[in-house]
Amino acid sequence: xxxxxxxxxxxxxxxRDRARExxxxxxxxxxxxxxxxxxxxxxxxxxLTVASDVLNPxxxxxxxxxLTAATTALAGAAAAAHALRFPARRGRxxxxxxxxxxxxxxxxxxxxxxxxxQVGEGLFGFPDHIAVRMWIVVLAPLLAAAFVLVVAExxxxxxxxxxxxxxxxxxxxxAVAVEVVGVVTRSPSFIERVSGKPExxxxxVEESFExxxxxxxxxxxxxxxxxxxxxxxxxPADARRI
Numbered sequence: 001x002x003x004x005x006x007x008x009x010x011x012x013x014x015x016r017d018r019a020r021e022x023x024x025x026x027x028x029x030x031x032x033x034x035x036x037x038x039x040x041x042x043x044x045x046x047x048l049t050v051a052s053d054v055l056n057p058x059x060x061x062x063x064x065x066x067l068t069a070a071t072t073a074l075a076g077a078a079a080a081a082h083a084l085r086f087p088a089r090r091g092r093x094x095x096x097x098x099x100x101x102x103x104x105x106x107x108x109x110x111x112x113x114x115x116x117x118q119v120g121e122g123l124f125g126f127p128d129h130i131a132v133r134m135w136i137v138v139l140a141p142l143l144a145a146a147f148v149l150v151v152a153e154x155x156x157x158x159x160x161x162x163x164x165x166x167x168x169x170x171x172x173x174x175a176v177a178v179e180v181v182g183v184v185t186r187s188p189s190f191i192e193r194v195s196g197k198p199e200x201x202x203x204x205v206e207e208s209f210e211x212x213x214x215x216x217x218x219x220x221x222x223x224x225x226x227x228x229x230x231x232x233x234x235x236p237a238d239a240r241r242i
Contacts, residue, residue, distance in 0.1 A: 021158070024219075024223050025161060028215065032213075035212060036171075039204075039208050040207075043056060043058075043204050067211065068211045069107035069108045072103050072107060073101060079221055099142050120133075129183060130183055136179065151165075169213070174213075175209035175210040179206050181202055185199040
């Protein structure tokens with residue numbers, strides 16, 4: 001059957017592109033949700049049964065920590081590919097790629113916790129459960145820069161990709177907020193009075209927000225690259241339809 005003029009014309013192409021982006025956005029969101037919930041369930045069952053370090057999302061070098069690092073690296077790779085593909089955006093995407101790839105390496109090498117302990121314990125004499133969270137202060141400039149760069153890109157595209165990228169940022173901000181709660185739940189006095197179960201729940205929620213957030217950011221950045229590549233081959237009039 002021959003395609004109609006409407007379906008094969010610029011409007012039809014734009015409509016297909018919008019539908020493709022919406023389907024891709026849904027796939028990324030579902031992937032993030034499955035990853036986050038799956039990690040929380042496996043980590044929770046693990047904490048109540050075998051207590052394996054490999055399946056503990058809060059344990060450095062565990063399966064889930066490596067998965068989060070790999071997802072962050074995918075986000076960095078998407079930003080690097082964007083910088084290479086579009087010279088006009090090379091500066092901001094190159095900076096974003098460098099930050100995200102550093103975050104991925106940091107997760108594997110546990111640099112942020114070491115920095116936090118050096119600053120918290122070495123400079124201020126904080127107890128361990130507070131000092132280990134000083135990485136938030138130490139890495140604040142990089143965190144803020146990545147946040148601003150992703151927001152800027154999210155705001156220049158339509159709702160499907162914008163929602164994915166902004167949702168990813170919201171999830172990561174929530175992860176940092178839950179991390180701060182550890183100042184209370186990992187306090188020796190709190191654990192002595194209440195038990196360690198609130199801390200287990202806290203880190204399960206935190207790590208799930210983190211993994212889900214990075215899946216959204218990585219998927220959103222790769223989808224953004226595909227979006228911009230399509231716009232590059234369209235004329236200005238057709239590009240405005242998408």
